[in-house]
Amino acid sequence: VIEYIFRKKSYASILLRCGVSLIVGGFQGLIFTLKFLLDDVVPIINEIEIDYGETYGCSFLVGLLLIFISMYWEYSNNKIERNKPKFALYQKYLTNSLERDFKETINKKAGSSVTVTEIDISQFVENSILIEPEKSLKKINNKISVFIENVNGANNSVELYYGGLMAVPFAFYTGMELDDRYPITVLDYDRNDEKWKEIKVMVNPEFSPNISIENNGNNSGNSIISIGVSYPINEDEIQSNFPNYPISKIAIAPININNHWDLTFQKELQSKFFELAQKLGASGTKIIHLILAAQNSVSFNLGRRYDNRNLPEIIVYQYEKGNEIKYPWGIKMKTSGLQEAEIITIPAH
Incomplete structure (x- = not known):
């Protein structure tokens, strides 16, 4: 109940907080007299006499009414949500x-x-x-x-x-x-x-990774974007797979296997990814080759934010550690002009 009152953001919860405030806050306006009758020497209060003022009586009734209205309102909202x-x-x-x-x-x-x-x-x-x-x-x-x-x-x-x-x-x-x-x-x-x-917003002052962009794209038409979110990416393996493509990076420091739980972090990463893809497209890149080491939610959310109408074509690659070819295949996504996605296979050298 306490968590609902103070954390949930809805009109019903605001009404509930107002009702509780009127009841609790009304005590400050009480006209009361305390009489302690200590006929015997005992550490207890034998009698307490309290006179309630009219102001508190009104506050109490209004507060109680607001609480009942808010509870009914929230019940109706929950019923609608359950039926969705x-x-x-x-x-x-x-x-x-x-x-x-x-x-x-x-x-x-x-x-x-x-x-x-x-x-x-x-x-x-x-x-x-x-x-x-x-x-x-x-x-x-x-x-x-x-x-x-x-x-x-x-x-x-x-x-x-x-x-x-x-x-x-x-x-x-x-x-x-x-x-x-x-x-x-x-x-x-x-x-x-x-x-x-x-995945939700987390308030953790100790968790503040730095996300930076390193843009090495040129007008060759192909550019690699390397993003190591959950694990570092071996640049030598990328160069072995794609020896002729310039490598741009989104660097995260420090890399942490649990960094994805913070929605704010994921949104900042999505913004940096969009920014870099946009800059590469403006400088002549036609196809982005994405090398991504990330948790499932990060990969999914990056895909959701990719503008398939205005950004370059993009191929996202699969990493296979035990293979001679570390990135043996990828998916060429549906972007402007491409009606269907297709599997792109990288031949052995």
């Missing part, structure tokens, strides 16, 4: 049983049952390596279409959720497909706490 259609998109890359925990988490958060569209491409993975990206892309496309049809088929406002553990190119692609036209609650999996958690 709710849809979630869950993506699964590796074999695990986390989808059950995901469903339980969002059902609890939503306060009612959520219709979940599940995208499972684990059948195309062997020894933690995705061996059939083309089939994976086709399946992801089909499931995203189902999810969007469900959303568009709802007659009123909806609540949307997203979560999963997916290969970086596919998480980015999913974000681009859903775009920022829908408000979506994004969740990620916390391996330390072993539970799904929402």
